[in-house]
Structures are given as C-alpha cells and as structure tokens.
Amino acid sequence: MASSLQTKPTFPENAATKEYAASLDAADPLRAFRDKFIIPSKANIASKKLAKPGLSPEPCIYFCGNSLGIQPKATVKYIEAQLDTWSSIGVAGHFTDLEDSPLRQWQLLSEQAAASMSKLVGAAPEEVAAMGTLTANLHILLASFYKPTATRHKILMDWKAFPSDHYAIESHIAWHGFDPKQSMVLIGPDEGDYEISTQKILSYIDQHAEDAALILLPGIQYYTGQWFDMPKITEHAHSRNLVVGWDLAHAYANVDVKLHDWNVDFAAWCTYKYGNAGPGAIGGIFVHERHGVVDYSEGEDAPKFRHRLTGWYAGDRSVRFKMDNKFKPIPGAGGFQLSNPSAIDLTALCAALSVFDETSIAEIRKKSVLITAYLEHLLLKDTSDETRPFQIITPSNPNFRGAQLSLLLKPGYLGKVSQRLQDAAIVCDKREPDVVRVAPAPLYNTFTEVLNFVEEFKAALAS
Numbered sequence: 001m002a003s004s005l006q007t008k009p010t011f012p013e014n015a016a017t018k019e020y021a022a023s024l025d026a027a028d029p030l031r032a033f034r035d036k037f038i039i040p041s042k043a044n045i046a047s048k049k050l051a052k053p054g055l056s057p058e059p060c061i062y063f064c065g066n067s068l069g070i071q072p073k074a075t076v077k078y079i080e081a082q083l084d085t086w087s088s089i090g091v092a093g094h095f096t097d098l099e100d101s102p103l104r105q106w107q108l109l110s111e112q113a114a115a116s117m118s119k120l121v122g123a124a125p126e127e128v129a130a131m132g133t134l135t136a137n138l139h140i141l142l143a144s145f146y147k148p149t150a151t152r153h154k155i156l157m158d159w160k161a162f163p164s165d166h167y168a169i170e171s172h173i174a175w176h177g178f179d180p181k182q183s184m185v186l187i188g189p190d191e192g193d194y195e196i197s198t199q200k201i202l203s204y205i206d207q208h209a210e211d212a213a214l215i216l217l218p219g220i221q222y223y224t225g226q227w228f229d230m231p232k233i234t235e236h237a238h239s240r241n242l243v244v245g246w247d248l249a250h251a252y253a254n255v256d257v258k259l260h261d262w263n264v265d266f267a268a269w270c271t272y273k274y275g276n277a278g279p280g281a282i283g284g285i286f287v288h289e290r291h292g293v294v295d296y297s298e299g300e301d302a303p304k305f306r307h308r309l310t311g312w313y314a315g316d317r318s319v320r321f322k323m324d325n326k327f328k329p330i331p332g333a334g335g336f337q338l339s340n341p342s343a344i345d346l347t348a349l350c351a352a353l354s355v356f357d358e359t360s361i362a363e364i365r366k367k368s369v370l371i372t373a374y375l376e377h378l379l380l381k382d383t384s385d386e387t388r389p390f391q392i393i394t395p396s397n398p399n400f401r402g403a404q405l406s407l408l409l410k411p412g413y414l415g416k417v418s419q420r421l422q423d424a425a426i427v428c429d430k431r432e433p434d435v436v437r438v439a440p441a442p443l444y445n446t447f448t449e450v451l452n453f454v455e456e457f458k459a460a461l462a463s
C-alpha cells in the first residue's frame with residue numbers, strides 16, 4: 001500500500017506506437033540514470049563465454065531486476081578503491097578515512113551504507129543496519145522478536161511465502177519446541193483468486209488474537225507482485241498485541257515504504273534485486289527505534305536493552321576494542337550486528353547506493369507507477385479477458401503493487417513464450433509451470449523496451 005496514494009495513469013489511443021513510447025522516454029526525469037548501469041549485451045547473454053561488458057554495443061532488454069538487478073558502473077570504481085585501500089594501508093584501513101576514497105574507514109562503512117539505505121525505507125539512519133543476508137537476518141530478528149508462550153506461539157504468514165522464509169519460520173517454531181503444523185498459520189487468497197484482501201488478513205489477525213505471537217509477511221509477494229497494505233496490517237496487528245515483521249526482499253528500492261511512521265517492529269531485505277548491490281550482496285535490517293533503546297538508568301555498567309543474539313560488532317565502537325566482555329550495544333539496529341562485516345560486500349552495496357543517493361525513492365516510485373501501468377495497458381490493449389491466453393495476477397491498483405507484473409499463461413504457452421523472449425534477448429523470469437514475471441526497473445528500463453517486450457510477447461502468444 002503506497003504511502004502516497006497513486007492514481008492510475010491513463011494512456012492515449014496511440015500508446016502502442018514507437019513515437020509515443022519515445023515521447024515517454026524523452027519526458028522521463030530519470031532517463032540519465034540508465035547510463036549509470038552496465039546493461040548486459042545481447043551477444044553476451046547468448047554466449048557462454050566470460051566476456052567484458054560493452055564488447056557488443058546492443059543491449060538486451062533486462063526486466064529481471066526483481067530477481068537480480070544489473071551492475072552499476074560505480075561498482076568497479078568503488079571495489080577498486082577498496083582493494084587499493086586494503087593493498088596500500090592494510091589493517092589501518094579499519095580506522096583510516098582516506099582523502100580521495102568515496103568510502104569511509106571499514107569501522108564506519110556499515111553506517112555509511114545504513115545512512116543511504118534508511119532513506120529508501122523511510123527510517124532514521126539508526127534504525128537501519130547493513131549486515132548479513134536476508135534469511136540469516138530473519139533468524140537473528142526472529143530470535144529477538146519471536147517470544148512464544150504456551151498459549152501464544154503462532155506465526156501468521158502468507159500461503160506462498162518464498163521457501164527460505166517458510167523454512168526460517170518453520171525452524172524457529174520447532175527450535176522453540178512447538179509444532180510447525182500447529183503454529184504456522186498460512187493466509188492465502190480466496191479460491192480462484194491470487195490477491196489476498198486486506199480484510200482477509202485483518203480477519204486472520206482477529207481470529208488469532210489470542211494464540212498468535214507474530215505476523216511476518218512479505219511487503220511485496222514475490223510470486224504475485226502484490227504489495228500488502230503495510231500500514232493498515234501493522235496497525236491492526238499491534239491492536240491485537242502481535243509483533244509485526246516484514247520481509248522487504250521485493251519492496252526495498254522498489255516502493256516507498258515508511259517503516260518508521262508505520263510503526264513496524266522489524267524488517268529485513270536483500271539488496272541484490274531492485275537495489276543492484278550484486279548477487280548475494282549484504283542485506284539490510286530495520287529495527288524500530290523503540291526496540292533499539294539502550295537504557296543506562298541503572299548505571300554505565302548495567303545497560304538494559306532488548307534481548308537478542310549478540311556478537312562484538314553489536315558493541316558500541318567506544319567499547320568494542322576494550323576486550324573487557326562488558327557488552328554495550330550500539331543503540332538502534334546497529335546493535336543487532338554480529339560480526340566484522342565484509343568490507344568488499346559493503347563496498348558493492350555503497351556503490352549501488354551512491355546511485356540511489358542521486359535521486360529519491362519518491363522519484364523512482366513515480367516513474368515505476370507510470371512504466372508498470374504502461375506495461376499493463378499495452379498487455380491488455382485491444383484484447384478481452386475471454387480471448388486473452390494469459391491473466392495478470394498482480395493487482396491492477398497501483399497502490400497494491402510495485403514494479404512487477406506476474407503473467408499467468410494458459411497451459412502450454414510458457415515454452416514458446418520463453419523461447420521467443422530469449423531469442424529476442426529479453427530477460428525476464430519464468431516460474432514453472434506457467435508464470436512469467438516482468439519487472440521494469442525505473443532506473444534503467446525504458447518505455448520503448450516495454451513496447452518491444454509486449455510486441456514480442458503477443459507475437460509469441462499468437463504463434
């Protein structure tokens with residue numbers, strides 16, 4: 001659910017012409033950003049050889065930023081700077097800010113990343129930490145936030161959670177000695193539907209107000225692309241005393257969430273999709289400021305703080321290197337870190353964030369609403385629900401979706417559609433047995449690419 005309500009864009013009669021698509025590209029305030037990315041070339045994606053980017057000038061059409069975002073040009077520059085830091089000053093890199101480097105000393109690098117990430121998720125910098133990976137972070141957060149009791153032990157989640165989330169929740173429940181069959185409550189759409197109504201989620205919360213400890217949903221559902229009404233669900237779950245966590249894998253750097261204002265308890269995300277930080281890149285967490293408080297009212301040596309699994313990097317930098325085993329957590333999300341993070345991983349993240357720092361999530365979202373609506377308009381144009389051999393299972397209301405549209409094909413179509421797209425060097429994701437997910441990324445995709453995609457897609461369906 002959008003933080004600023006979006007009305008659905010409309011398009012003129014000539015929407016499906018090259019001229020019209022070009023006019024949208026020309027008017028796109030973010031058009032200069034495309035050049036900040038390395039778009040895989042047609043030749044490279046077809047070849048099985050390791051090739052330098054740019055050897056062949058013709059780019060593919062990359063609509064797979066919901067799985068893995070493409071590489072920013074800044075990444076090489078940033079990684080080189082980091083390798084130079086390491087090779088030139090060795091261990092001093094931990095505590096030295098070099099004048100001409102875009103990167104802070106390694107001790108401060110996660111804070112550099114968190115400061116930029118916090119702007120993308122509507123949080124204060126202290127509420128965000130760059131650390132770990134998504135599934136591991138969910139475990140760390142569940143360890144602190146899932147406190148089951150004999151009567152309140154259930155976790156509400158979605159029926160088609162990404163398997164890693166499903167396993168993580170299942171294992172946490174079992175770890176506490178409960179039976180996942182009893183304690184995992186899966187919320188799905190009504191029979192024959194794909195969208196889960198907010199009302200249905202709220203009614204599950206009511207139904208489980210006495211026996212559920214926590215609700216953990218994806219901000220955006222990976223399969224259908226539905227963006228859940230995060231503020232409403234969070235507020236309602238709180239009114240029933242549930243802890244609220246969000247998996248923002250598909251929402252981070254895609255939609256304009258407001259984690260602080262929505263009063264979310266915790267969230268975690270990966271940064272390799274719309275965030276472009278690279279395959280398996282370091283992830284992010286959010287912990288609301290009220291949970292990150294460190295209270296010294298009982299003395300400097302007796303801090304009180306929310307229980308969590310700890311490691312030395314959660315310790316305040318003022319005491320981290322004292323080696324006296326007196327743990328004083330960093331206030332905020334930083335106090336949930338464990339280990340010395342990989343500086344190379346953080347560097348790739350900072351490189352990607354340097355691109356996002358040049359714009360804002362509000363600007364990105366504005367283009368996203370338009371380009372995805374354009375995609376939807378062209379897909380549906382001049383056809384009817386009865387004759388179309390596919391169905392868009394993503395909500396049509398822009399307030400309930402991000403960049404992605406999920407296209408459910410009639411049985412038997414997926415093979416020829418993916419072959420045709422592959423032949424046309426269009427990269428998007430297919431989910432067996434019959435879904436194609438298409439995600440125009442506002443920073444590097446164009447309206448002309450959307451038009452080209454739809455032409456190929458429709459030609460494949462007709463062939």
Ligand SMILES: Cc1ncc(COP(=O)(O)O)c(C=O)c1O
Pocket residue numbers: 133134135136162164165218222247249250270280
């Ligand atoms: C919703 C969701 N959860 C978890 C994952 C996996 O997370 P990771 O492998 O980064 O732990 C993904 C994507 O791979 C995802 O989309």
Ligand SMILES: Nc1ccccc1C(=O)C[C@H](N)C(=O)O
Pocket residue numbers: 066067068162222249280429
């Ligand atoms: N990390 C991966 C590794 C290999 C293949 C895919 C992924 C994905 O991230 C998939 C993604 N979660 C998705 O929703 O498509």
